[in-house]
Amino acid sequence: MATLHTVNKSPFATQALLSCLGHAKAGDTILMIEDGVYGAASGTGLSDALAAMSGNVTLAVLAPDMKARGIDEGRLMDGVKTVDYAGFVELAATTDRTQNWL
Amino acid sequence: MEDGVKKFLYVNRKAPYGTIYALESLEVVLIGAAFDQDVSLAFLDDGVFQLVKSQDTKEIGVKNFSPTFRALGDYEVTKLFVERESLDERGLTADDLQEIMWEDEDEDYAEKPSIRIVSRAEMADVMADQDVILSF
Numbered sequence: 001m002a003t004l005h006t007v008n009k010s011p012f013a014t015q016a017l018l019s020c021l022g023h024a025k026a027g028d029t030i031l032m033i034e035d036g037v038y039g040a041a042s043g044t045g046l047s048d049a050l051a052a053m054s055g056n057v058t059l060a061v062l063a064p065d066m067k068a069r070g071i072d073e074g075r076l077m078d079g080v081k082t083v084d085y086a087g088f089v090e091l092a093a094t095t096d097r098t099q100n101w102l
Numbered sequence: 103m104e105d106g107v108k109k110f111l112y113v114n115r116k117a118p119y120g121t122i123y124a125l126e127s128l129e130v131v132l133i134g135a136a137f138d139q140d141v142s143l144a145f146l147d148d149g150v151f152q153l154v155k156s157q158d159t160k161e162i163g164v165k166n167f168s169p170t171f172r173a174l175g176d177y178e179v180t181k182l183f184v185e186r187e188s189l190d191e192r193g194l195t196a197d198d199l200q201e202i203m204w205e206d207e208d209e210d211y212a213e214k215p216s217i218r219i220v221s222r223a224e225m226a227d228v229m230a231d232q233d234v235i236l237s238f
Contacts, residue, residue, distance in 0.1 A: 003229070097234065
């Protein structure tokens with residue numbers, strides 16, 4: 001029984017990603033989309049905290065949104081995987097529910 | 103699970119008047135109540151500000167919709183989960199929230215509180231127990 005969480009706001013602007021990490025359960029996936037992709041970069045003021053909190057959830061980032069914002073795949077935090085639009089649909093279809101952190 | 107009945111959770115994370123999210127959420131809850139589903143509301147992060155008592159919007163020219171929460175019981179919406187950590191972080195306690203009651207027709211219309219204060223971990227359990235989550 002896993003949940004797909006989506007986060008579409010920059011973690012430097014809102015608490016959505018932190019709150020999401022505080023409520024996600026083992027086996028869940030957190031997909032960063034739109035401005036949420038800024039949370040996936042390594043070496044930011046938040047990346048250590050995010051890496052520590054992410055525990056046994058899967059962190060993913062939507063590649064088209066990442067590329068649009070000039071974030072190179074090499075800059076992603078360790079363990080963050082990239083998905084394309086088809087991968088997004090696959091995640092939504094294979095989890096039990098989707099929760100959007102607006 | 104009863105036939106055709108799904109568990110719906112409305113997640114409220116925004117303060118009441120700075121954006122339209124909170125009012126829209128309440129509107130959708132009231133509309134959804136007509137469909138006889140198993141409905142719960144969650145209030146966390148700035149969403150807890152929606153339930154603070156003594157709201158007075160006269161001088162900002164917008165509708166004070168906080169009394170509407172007290173009508174939810176009449177629509178069989180009786181589970182309002184409020185996250186304790188979110189209250190703590192904002193210097194609030196349960197006493198700062200308005201009293202919201204519902205009448206249990208199975209117990210001679212006994213009045214019962216709708217607000218349930220839960221920990222962050224319990225809130226995560228509530229979320230993981232749903233069929234559908236609608237976020238505001």
